[in-house]
Each structure stands twice: as structure tokens, then as C-alpha cells.
Amino acid sequence: MSTLQQAPSSSPPPLLQIPTFELYTYFRSSCSARLRIALSLKSLAYTSTPINLLQGAQLSPTHTSLNPSRSVPVLVVRSTTTSAELEGNGEETTFAIPQSLAALEYLEEAPSLLHTRRLLPLSATARATVRTLVGIIACDVQPLTNLRVQKRVRSLNPNDANAATAWAKEFTEAGFDAFEAVLRGLGCAGVYCVGDEVTMADVVLVPAVWAAERVGVDVGRWEVMAGVFGRVSELEEVRGAHWRAQADTPVEFRW
Numbered sequence: 001m002s003t004l005q006q007a008p009s010s011s012p013p014p015l016l017q018i019p020t021f022e023l024y025t026y027f028r029s030s031c032s033a034r035l036r037i038a039l040s041l042k043s044l045a046y047t048s049t050p051i052n053l054l055q056g057a058q059l060s061p062t063h064t065s066l067n068p069s070r071s072v073p074v075l076v077v078r079s080t081t082t083s084a085e086l087e088g089n090g091e092e093t094t095f096a097i098p099q100s101l102a103a104l105e106y107l108e109e110a111p112s113l114l115h116t117r118r119l120l121p122l123s124a125t126a127r128a129t130v131r132t133l134v135g136i137i138a139c140d141v142q143p144l145t146n147l148r149v150q151k152r153v154r155s156l157n158p159n160d161a162n163a164a165t166a167w168a169k170e171f172t173e174a175g176f177d178a179f180e181a182v183l184r185g186l187g188c189a190g191v192y193c194v195g196d197e198v199t200m201a202d203v204v205l206v207p208a209v210w211a212a213e214r215v216g217v218d219v220g221r222w223e224v225m226a227g228v229f230g231r232v233s234e235l236e237e238v239r240g241a242h243w244r245a246q247a248d249t250p251v252e253f254r255w
């Protein structure tokens with residue numbers, strides 16, 4: 001199925017300045033990887049500030065003041081607002097977006113970024129499908145497999161070294177079953193999850209598969225999804241966003 005997508009022009013509209021971006025990220029965080037992939041696909045430069053989740057840096061007072069949910073990513077946007085954005089009158093503003101999906105939507109909607117590669121299709125039907133797939137991963141899988149949940153599962157099962165991994169595997173596999181069923185049932189997959197253009201569904205899927213592989217899930221079980229994953233993974237922008245290729249990736253995990 002081919003999906004209509006807004007053709008981006010090569011530059012921002014006159015009078016709108018492209019913001020600068022700072023991404024609070026952790027190399028292994030799948031939610032951070034969503035932003036790394038999207039920024040890269042949109043050719044938007046950013047600086048990275050590493051937050052070491054295993055050392056508890058997300059719990060520090062400084063990070064909590066930036067993100068009350070005590071998680072990564074946080075996308076900090078520094079922009080010169082204009083009347084076209086209905087926000088101000090040419091003043092410098094800095095604001096933080098501490099939820100990955102809100103940040104993805106911002107990158108899609110900000111007037112100064114409308115010229116960038118579109119990650120949502122034009123058609124409302126195709127958008128709903130993209131958001132369904134995004135929701136399966138971001139609402140039904142990731143929150144259940146998050147670090148803090150795994151720590152809790154471990155503490156509730158002190159005699160079972162495998163409990164947290166088994167837990168994460170179970171909910172990931174259930175989510176991937178649903179993801180595959182949507183791809184098959186709606187017949188939406190083309191080269192990518194929804195048609196032949198990369199969308200937010202692909203942006204969210206890829207890091208979910210990386211996370212799944214770490215808990216021993218074999219993605220080949222979901223044929224359509226695995227095919228899409230393979231094709232998205234080949235994109236240069238996605239390779240650069242890989243958890244093994246980040247500035248804060250420890251040497252032993254690098255390619």
C-alpha cells in the first residue's frame with residue numbers, strides 16, 4: 001500500500017528559525033533512541049547530554065526538575081519565537097519536552113520544522129494506523145518493561161534470577177503479537193510499517209526490537225514485522241542512532 005506523505009520543501013519558511021536541540025539520552029534507552037532516529041531522519045542536528053540510568057542519574061534533583069517523571073529522553077528546544085508560532089515576539093525561549101511521543105509530535109508540528117521529512121502520513125486513516133502501532137509499543141510494551149519495573153519485579157522475586165527478564169520477554173512478545181496482527185490485518189505494511197515511507201511507527205519499532213533482543217526475544221517469529229525492522233535498520237540515520245554507536249556507549253558494547 002502506498003501512503004501519501006507531505007512532500008517537505010528543502011528549507012524552513014521565511015522568518016522562522018530552526019530551533020537548536022539538546023537531547024538528554026542514555027545509550028540503551030529505547031525511548032531516547034526514538035528521538036535520536038527522528039532527529040536524524042529529519043536532518044536536525046542536536047547535542048547529547050548523557051544520563052546514566054544504571055547509576056541513577058535520572059533521579060537527581062537537577063534531572064527531576066527537568067523531567068518530573070525521572071526518565072529519559074528529554075528534548076530541550078531553544079528557539080526564537082515569532083508571531084507565526086503564536087507564542088511570542090522574537091524572544092529567545094527554551095523549553096523542555098520530557099515525553100518522547102510529545103517530542104516526536106513537536107518535531108512534526110512546529111511551524112519552523114514543517115520543511116523536514118514527514119513522519120506522519122497525510123491521510124487520517126494512515127495516521128490512525130501509525131498511532132495504533134506506536135501505541136502498542138509505547139503504551140502497552142515499554143512501560144511494562146522499563147528499568148524501574150524490572151527492578152521491582154527482581155525485588156519481588158529475590159530467588160529467581162530470571163524473573164525480570166522473563167517478565168520483560170512475556171510483555172514484549174504479547175506486544176509484538178499485536179503489532180504483527182495489525183500489520184497483517186490492515187495490510188498496511190509496504191517497505192515500512194505503513195506504506196513505503198518511514199513513519200513514527202518505524203521510529204518506535206526499531207528501538208523496541210533492540211530492547212527485545214537484549215532480553216532474548218527472537219524477532220524472526222513475527223515475519224512481517226521482522227522484514228520491516230530489517231529494512232528500517234539499514235537506513236544510515238537509524239544505524240547512527242543505534243545503542244552501540246552512542247557517545248555514552250561503553251567500549252565493550254561498541255561495534
Ligand SMILES: N[C@@H](CCC(=O)N[C@@H](CS)C(=O)NCC(=O)O)C(=O)O
Nearest residue numbers: 029030031071072099100146147148
Ligand atoms: N513515557 C516516557 C517513558 C520514558 C522512559 O520510561 N524512559 C526510560 C528509558 S527508555 C527511563 O528513563 N527509565 C528510567 C527508570 O526506569 O528509572 C517517554 O516516552 O518518554
